[in-house]
Amino acid sequence: MLRLSRLINKRWLIVVATLVAVFGLSLGWPLPQxxxxxxxxxxxxxxxxxxxxxxxxxxxxxxxxxxxxxxxxxxxxxxxxxxxxxxxxxxxxxxxxxxxxxxxxxxxxxxxxxxxxxxxxxxxxxxxxxxxxxxxxxxxxxxxxxxxxxxxxxxxxxxxxxxxxxxxxxxxxxxxxxxxxxxxxxxxxxxxxxxxxxxxxxxxxxxxxxxxxxxxxxxxxxxxxxxxxxxxxxxxxxxxxEPIPDKPQPWPALAGHLLDRLSQEFPGQAVFHTEIDRRLTQKIEFILQQHSQRLGALGINNLALIVVDNATLQVKAYFGNTPFSQRPEFAPYVDIASQPRSSGSTLKPFLYASMLDSGDITPRMLVPDIPTAYGSYQPTNYDESYRGAVSARSALTASLNIPSVRMLDQYSYQAFYDQLKQMGFSHLFRTPEEYGLSLILGGAEVSLVDLTAAYANLSRQAQRAKPIVQLPLRYGEAALPEAGRSPISQGAAWLTLDALSDVTRPGLHSMHRLFAGSAKVAWKTGTSYGLRDGWAIGTTRDITVGVWTGNANGEGRQLLTGTRAAAPILFDTLKIMPGLSWPQTPDAALKPIQVCRDNGYLPKFDCSRQSVLIPAGARFEKISPHHVQVTVDRKTGLRTSRECDQTGSVVSKTFFQLPPSQAFYYRIAHPGYTPLPGFNSACSPDRRMLGGNFEITYPAPGQVISVPRYLNGLQGEVVLRASTNRESARLFWHLDKHYLGETRTFHEFSVALDEGPHQLRLVDEQGVWQQVRFSVVR
The missing domain is CATH 1.10.3810.10 (Biosynthetic peptidoglycan transglycosylase-like)
Structure with missing residues (x-):
């Protein structure tokens, strides 16, 4: 019995020990993760x-x-x-x-x-x-x-x-x-x-x-x-x-659209640490509320704004969409800042910078500003006027459409498209051929996020001796994707910003004067076709501010322009940012060259000259096509030749001479423009010297003209135009081998044209002729 009792006790001890061991081991069993x-x-x-x-x-x-x-x-x-x-x-x-x-x-x-x-x-x-x-x-x-x-x-x-x-x-x-x-x-x-x-x-x-x-x-x-x-x-x-709370506090509601966007992009992340400046955001929020009421009264119901630190590309303020009201038709929950919209004129500075680097232009080089057509595509300036010819810098600061299209045609829209991709414009979903020359005038799709990043990178490049890496905007600790090197040099970036700092636009003169005592700012506005998007981007050495105004549903409004709708928001935002400064001139990234003062080309003959800065790596090799040297009679001032000289009064003289199509508009804004003098009647000119006396300005060679019908059902007419160097010149008009008549002073002919190809031929009184082929569609 005693042995049995000991055996039982021993078994119980083993059971208890086993249970204790199992229990002890169970405490170390890994916790669920x-x-x-x-x-x-x-x-x-x-x-x-x-x-x-x-x-x-x-x-x-x-x-x-x-x-x-x-x-x-x-x-x-x-x-x-x-x-x-x-x-x-x-x-x-x-x-x-x-x-x-x-x-x-x-x-x-x-x-x-x-x-x-x-x-x-x-x-x-x-x-x-x-x-x-x-x-x-x-x-x-x-x-x-x-x-x-x-x-x-x-x-x-x-x-x-x-x-x-x-x-x-x-x-x-x-x-x-x-x-x-x-x-x-x-x-x-x-x-x-x-x-x-x-x-x-x-x-x-x-x-x-x-x-x-x-x-x-x-x-x-x-x-x-x-x-x-x-x-x-x-x-x-x-x-x-201390009291017990009497009601829950409202949740903060700043940069909510950014939170929604980041939540979609990073679904596994719960907390997003950003570099957004809370105090700055609250100040801007008050500004946007005031402007939202102003714009809402005009039927412009949405606006967006981003502020970026140029050094780090960190976003300091983000307003993805500030609607006039929270009504559903104003899409208050849509983050418009990240959505593609029509670019308007906002891409022109990047073309200007690219052409400075490629040696295609100097800031002073003249670009034609005349009626222009590429097939059926006929760009026009915002004020529907022409200046004949303007400097590339003036074309940028005045945001002229026709010179910009001509510059893109010269540079290649395919090359510019590739550079835009490299700069981070992520919404270009069509081929370069589908965009064509409209790429520079609002045909491109850009978001406020990408556009602000591009201008911030441009400012960064203007301050770096080596090419920067084109980076997207940063939102705190998020990793940056791989990106290519900047396609724009430091010198071209600085020259572009310098040009944009001189921007003056109709309707903003008073605003510009008010801001003149503040920091220097490079800024650009843009308006999309149909008045659907108004842009304003401003950048300094330190920060970049991007503003978009419009309607979430894409509806246009009469006053929806970058100048009227977006620019006032830009400047009000800049006013609350003290200590803004301007990038120093990068002397090592620039070089001076001598150009003709009249047209910004390399000197020819004895044109009046001036020094102009271009990027240090650029090779500009275009000699002036507008300066000609002719012999004139010192006494009469008329053109002659040395063979006709019997008194020894013939001298060589250099004249600045634009093509007739450009000179017609250019001399309106430049009263000092002097055309070539007429020929001395006693000396017959060489016919080869008469080829530039007139020019067909409309239609352009190969142009496709669409002729609409009037309200009464009758077919519309086409107005054919030409320009001459002399107001007294006579031109004789022939269309499809049929004589139309002659014109003096005002060289225009209004004709009804059948559908199909046509040929226009003009002859002046010296027998010099020009012709163009074009076609008409209905």
């Missing part, structure tokens, strides 16, 4: 970690990912209220359990659970299931596992991040913003104590009831902290005076 798999709210933080915007989690809970370490005031308050022996027990507090058992037995009901912070965390991990003895044992076991595998600080952080805080608010991070409108590290002792007691009865945070019960719990905890010497008496008394 992650412990909590609930969806998180999306947060957008500014450069100081302050909340800019938030979006509720998919389960409709405000549950924030921890972004700040737990402050001492909160952890101390929590431990003193919930689990004063937390730092010393292994996850289960036997003394607390015995005390809870005694209180429950004495009361005849459950009045205390004896749960430690770790046990409460275990209950959260297990899904807050119904309380049973078996469930309690499971929580005890999980609490021990948590203590064995996690540090005390990790347990506190997990508890604070997942504790119920009333209503649909979960975790202390969300509660700090929800009830106090501040981040966790900025809470007072009274606020920390309130959040420490709240999970004990989260339903008490009902702002219409249980407020006194909640105050009593908070004040009880504050009293305990004072008694233990954690709070001074002064801090304790002051903390008691």
């Amino acid at each position: 992650p412990l909590f798999n609930q969806p998180l709210s999306r947060l957008l933080l500014d450069q100081n970690g302050q909340l800019l915007s938030a979006r509720i989690a998919t389960d409709q809970q405000w549950r924030f990912q921890s972004v700040s370490p737990l402050p001492e005031a909160y952890t101390t308050s929590l431990i003193q209220f919930e689990d004063k022996r937390f730092m010393s027990h292994p996850g289960v507090d036997p003394l607390a359990i015995i005390r809870a058992f005694y209180l429950n037995l004495k009361s005849g009901r459950i009045v205390s659970g004896g749960s430690t912070i770790t046990m409460q965390l275990a209950r959260m991990v297990d899904g807050n299931r119904a309380r049973t003895w078996w469930q309690k044992l499971q929580e005890l076991h999980l609490a021990l596992r948590l203590e064995m595998q996690l540090s005390k600080q990790q347990i506190l952080s997990l508890y604070a991040a997942n504790a119920p805080m009333g209503g649909n608010t979960v975790g202390i991070e969300a509660a700090a913003w929800r009830y106090f409108g501040r981040r966790l590290t900025e809470l007072s002792w009274a606020e920390s104590a309130l959040l420490a007691v709240l999970p004990n009865s989260p339903s008490a945070m009902h702002l219409a009831r249980s407020r006194e019960q909640l105050r009593h719990k908070r004040d009880f905890l504050l009293h305990k902290l004072w008694q233990k010497g954690i709070l001074s008496e002064q801090d304790y008394r002051l903390s008691l005076l």
